[in-house]
Amino acid sequence: MYKSYHKKIVASTLLASVVFLGTACNASNGTKDTAGANPATETKSVAANTTMNTEGFTQREIDAVGPANALVSDSVKKTYEHNNKLVVDGGVTYPSVNGKRGAYYVNDAAHSTPFNKGKVATANEQKAWDIDVMPDGTGLPEGSGTVEEGDELYEEKCASCHGDFGAGSGLYPKLTLGNSYALQKTMKNQRVNPDSEGPQRAFGPYWPYASTLWWYIKTGMPHQAPMSLTTDEVYALSAYILYINEMKIDGELVDDEYELDREKFLKIVMPNVDGFEPKITGPEGQDYARKYFNNPLNYGNGVRCMKDCFEGEPEVQRIGFELTDFNPPLSSEKSLPEVEEAAPAAPGKDTYEASCAVCHATDAMGAPAVGDKAAWAAALEKGLDQVYHNAIVGKGGMPPKGGAMDLSDEKIKEVVDYMIGASK
Structure with a gap:
């Protein structure tokens, strides 16, 4: 809360x-x-x-x-x-x-x-199973990493989703909004007027404990290969994220030459450490x-109380700023539109949407995006059989069959045919 x-x-x-x-x-x-x-x-x-x-x-x-x-x-x-x-x-x-x-x-x-x-x-x-990291340091292993190392790792493994310098990209969250100590003051902002600025929530000014950052990177990132980072790499990425949030550790600013280790990590005090209630740690x-x-x-x-909870009439909260200028105007029409018979779905489309779209809907994951004619033309230079082979046995960051090991080879080929057909 x-x-x-x-x-x-x-x-x-x-x-x-x-x-x-x-x-x-x-x-x-x-x-x-x-x-x-x-x-x-x-x-x-x-x-x-x-x-x-x-x-x-x-x-x-x-x-x-x-x-x-x-x-x-x-x-x-x-x-x-x-x-x-x-x-x-x-x-x-x-x-x-x-x-x-x-x-x-x-x-x-x-x-x-x-x-x-x-x-x-x-x-x-x-x-x-016991792989979480607690605010008191329980579960946090020994290791170290520098901001410079974290910058290189971020560009390689994180920037495609989280944007340059953690600024966010598409649906993926921003990792920083600027100086965390300045932004922390916005946590008390209330949207009492239509143009009021609300709280600025990102890792630095909002999260109460840095232990969640370390644990989440280790167990959930990068998205397509969780648990693949070493302990030192997690320390390096944590150092980099602290750096772009302009954080301090034990009074020392995390600059571009800072090296983070377990001892220093335990000294991190987040700006919003007292911003949540009740206290549940310890x-x-x-x-x-x-x-x-x-x-x-x-x-x-x-x-x-169950009744007679107020003296006099209760105060009812009304809408303070009602929106009425809708364009087009709101309609109360409730009749259903005529439904045209849809053409049968292309073979492989449903499987693509269920198992493959997470990486192939955009080029953010490094995979050829459906609809990108040039990317698929390049992929087909070595022939369709080679594309089938890559999809079935895996290539680079993509695991065999995209991780959907319950699918047959023929189903995977249908998905490939669908993606190619939708990209012409």
């Missing part, structure tokens, strides 16, 4: 839903279950037999939810006692009352039985998130 600088949100109810559920369940099951019960005793029973985190709730709200929790089944009580907490997003686990949740029966025995699917992962399997991150979401003062007006 990004910080809101203009909090004007009506708080939604977390606990009231449990109160409503408990009341409804008891009502649907008759009054004999609670007839003659002492409310004070019930409230005491709740305190003694459940361990739900009630921080932020009023005593009245705790008392109100008491009857429902007093009837919680033993298996659900054990779950509460084991976790001793609400779920991390502030939601409430609904208790079962007399074997039911609302109008539906539940199998409490099944809920108390631990899942046992598959086998326990071996140490080597866990090591292979060993106490989940507990902090629980406290945050269980206190509606953090994201609403602090009042839990």
Whole structure:
């Protein structure tokens, strides 16, 4: 959740839903279950037999939810006692009352039985899967790379998608918008007028932790060959991206001669490190998130209510700047257009769109683009059989069959025929 600088949100109810559920369940099951019960005793029973985190709730709200929790089944009580907490997003686990949740029966025995699917992962399997990098440096390997090396790698492997100097290209994101420290101030911008300038979001001014940059480059880039970069190459590319964002590390500007290593990387403090809430990093991150979401003062007006939530008439937000000058004018016509029978799709077209267009729709990936007559004429200089061969066994950055190994050789040839035919 990004910080809101203009909090004007009506708080939604977390606990009231449990109160409503408990009341409804008891009502649907008759009054004999609670007839003659002492409310004070019930409230005491709740305190003694459940361990739900009630921080932020009023005593009245705790008392109100008491009857429902007093009837919680033993298996659900054990779950509460084991976790001793609400779920991390502030939601409430609904208790079962007399074997039911609302109008539906539940199998409490099944809920108390631990899942046992598959086998326990071996140490080597866990090591292979555990490849993320955390803000505290967990998972970040030793290595180094310079801005100059990163510049060369960027031109070779990244510029075709992300543009010169990270300025963006087509649908691919920009990696910089300029000086990150200056742009960070735009994060508080609100579009309150039609011509207002909104936040300028890019890696430097927006991302809270640089660890995500390193991890994403390592595991997802370049697009056509993820996991192909060495550790030092990832450090070099990270250094280059810090350089084009005019970032500093431990007070030192990352210039064109800067060398980045693990020790320096851990000293990176992003401009927007405190721009998100709640804080979720560190060993106490989940507990902090629980406290945050269980206190509606953090994201609403602090009042839990189902009715009579306002004194007087509620304030309704209206459209401040309505767009009316549409050209052509908006139409309310709802009749469907006449549909002409489409010609049958060319063989290979559907396969191309599903498996090949990601690289061949444009020349940004270095592959001959569909529609580029000159590029395909050059590709056909050695004959159609050679083009078939390259498509099936792979060439350069393109893997065999474009990575769609489930396709037959004949299907691949149909795709090639389609791309050539669409490029004449």
